[in-house]
Amino acid sequence: MMPKKAENCISCAVKLTGTGFTRFPCPDCGEVIGRCAKCRGQSNPYKCPKCGFIGP
Template identity: 65%
Template sequence: MENEKICNSCGVRLVGNGITFFKCPICGAEEIGRCAKCRDQSVKYECKKCGFIGP
């Protein structure tokens, strides 16, 4: 499906409780989506625009 939101860390489809979306804290251009599992385990994510790596 087009426009389907996926976790930036693990690639799972983002549905249900515990998911979050936010803008990159450095450039603010990229929307980052995170699943509950990756958030809980502090799995790293990367902004595709500026290369920032979080959490």
């Protein structure tokens, strides 16, 4: 089952609460991707769960 809205960080799966996290659509397919402040700050790579796009 695929969530419609990104509730968790795509990289570390932490719940996205408070401030500092970001949500953005996949550049390739538009799937909403969420990233926590930590992974964002470290520029951890992410992979789109839908199309497999890997981005910074």
